[in-house]
Amino acid sequence: MTSLLLAWSLIAGVWWGIALLLVHFPRRSKNLSISSFSKTSDIHLSIFKPTPPLTERDRLDSWKKSIESFLSQMGPTHEMLLGILPRDIPSWQPTLDHWKKTYPQVSLKIISDLPEKQYPNPKIAWNKTLSLHAKGEFWLWSDLDITVPPHYLSTILREYSGNPDEYLTNAYTIPSIENAPGLLDALFVNVEFFPGVLLLDRLHLFKTAFGAGILFSPALFSDLKKWDHLGCSIGDDFELSRFFQKGTLSSTLVSTSVPKNSFGDSLRHYQRWHKTIRWCDPIGYLGLILLFPLLGALVSSLWNPLHLLSVALLWIMEIGIGYLLLQKTAPQINSSSLGYLILWPWIRPLTWIHSWLPLSVQWGRTYWNKPNKNPLL
Secondary structure, three states, X not given: OHHHHHHHHHHHHHHHHHHHHHHHOOOOOOOOOOXXXXXXXXXXXXXXXXXXXXXXXXXXHHHHHHHHHHHOOOOOOEEEEEEOOHHHHHHHHHXXXXXXXXXXXXXXXXXXXXXXXXXXXXHHHHHHHXXXXXXXXXXXXXXXXXXXXXXXXHHHHHHOOOOOOEEEEOOEEOOOOOOHHHHHHHHHHHHHHHHHHHHHHHOOOOOOOOOOOEEEOHHHHHOHHHHHHHHOEOOHHHHHHOOOOEEEEOOOOEEEOOOOOOHHHHHHHHHHHHHHHHHHOHHHHHHHHHHOHHHHHHHHOOOOHHHHHHHHHHHHHHHHHHHHHHHHHOOOOOHHHHXXXXXXXXXXXXXXXXXXXXXXXXXXXXXXXXXXXXXXX
16 A cells, blocks of 8 residues: 555656646747638638626726726737627716727627527627627637737738648636635646646647637538537537637737635536536546545545655645745735645546546536436437
8 A cells, every 4th residue: 555655756747847847847849831821811710709797897897807808819800709798888888988988999799689699608699699790710719707818910910821631728826816715726726737738849749729719610600500509518718619620729828817705616617527527537637646646645644644744745735836836827816825735636536537527517507417417418
């Protein structure tokens, strides 16, 4: 048992060492090619921005900043399709008026038509409605809470091949949180998710897409069945990537924000992320057991109390690794919010176990007990 625990800990230690190296040493920039496009400012691009029902006014403020990071880069051949429910228009109106004055050159289309087909996945229901108004030769799907750096649009357009059988996507991190429970989101995104994405990209094994940003040709959606498939899937970005022959990870990293939630809300969000990955890639998710030596040490201590020392050492090691990765990827997180870091090494394996149980997770107004809600899929 001792040798098994030692090997288990060594495997986990090697991974965390690789994770630290990947995050601390910047990736090489992608080779930017202009063979497909003579000038990125001449490309007709439609940016999709569906909005959820507005329930928190302070959340609207963070969405404004995210949208403005796009508006400030848009040219005359770009358009943004902003889907807003009719009842939410009054809350948005002052901001819309401000944008009209501040960005007079930007084509900002406000779509308040209710989605014609109410899919279980509300984001896809909105995107299908927005697609009826899109005029661009390329589409960029991007979640509402995504903030992009300067020159984002010109960079991704230069990186994208323009091939209708390919897509370009963006990885993302959470640079700051509004309250302490949000640390759980940052730990998942910045510490658990982000290093793995970088590794797959370095090994040329990258095969998925992320809702933070997906650039592709609309020719893909000539088939209504594809809309239906995505609309009934909780992992719509993963399912979208499966329609293409090839996907590329952009060199541009974007950021997302976390609303003010209770610990219970953050934990449910964390569980939904894990459950979705388990559904999308069960074999890969099963392999995560190799990264939970803390769980093995706890179980083995039932037979050998001396292994409690291993529990303590592994616990401290994972807290330290989480702290180091957060320091690099989330410099705006206040140290006073790091209390939940103590619990994280235990939340991870327990959530992994939870993800294999026949329990549902909630997203939007739907409870999901499988990766799709369509019995024909």
